[in-house]
Amino acid sequence: MRHIYIALGSNIEPRKQYLLEAISLLDAHEAIMITQKSAIYQTAPVGYTEQADFLNMVVELNTSLSPLELLDVCQSIERKLGRKREIRFGPRTIDLDILLYHDENKKTDRLIIPHPRMHERAFVLIPLAEIAPDLFIPGWDKSVVAMVRDLSVKDKKDVTRWTVNDLEEE
Template structure:
């Protein structure tokens, strides 16, 4: 009798979403629905939407941000590829570092893994200092562990909330 292949375990991951072009609220809400429908993903939960000042070049419109949590059987680079395909469906153009965009999807955490790859760093290298990520993350996962960082609560205390507001 042949053995059945081992089932791929589900891994909890967290994704940051942001948009500041072409109706940002619609871009983020649509992306949340699309993430929920990705093959190999289930149990999506998301934060409220937040408005934040842009990071990067001056003169950009404000951003709309959220954080989503989901379980996936996709390996990290497979999930990154799926996320980048969604960005392309939203006509994401990478012209300027930290410049305006229709949709930005960042893999913030992938289980408790630490990943250093030319295409992907997890935990996201700026996660612990960005209010537009920390506050939505705390809304949906206040006890989450951020590898190589202090607790989420300590990261929040050390991060200036600035003009971030829930909408």
């Protein structure tokens, strides 16, 4: 079994439900076992900013699937939960990104591991640091905590631990 980290994000209601359904579908796969889950964080959109805030989190899992087989499972879950790819970095019911796959460095037309932009994304690094602070990122030779320290104050400020209140879905 290999340790894998996947980032999940949603900014179309019901955001929390999409995250929970994606986790349930991952965990229901016979070759996948979720071992850790971060808290849920609310984050400002990056790239295309004319959209609602996201809920983001990271899960750790073990799997016997190859990286491309796991990518196929993730994309199948996205389709099942209504993901449409209309605007790059645009609104989505669910997004599943493979961040790290064991200690592999891989670059294909379909998949790059480690995720090529994870080092600059607070909405990925902060939840990842919660569950794997001392993990070293292949190719950067830095721990996740060190990468979080390198983020700007503004980037970190835009990522807050999410709690349900009267205005949010439950």
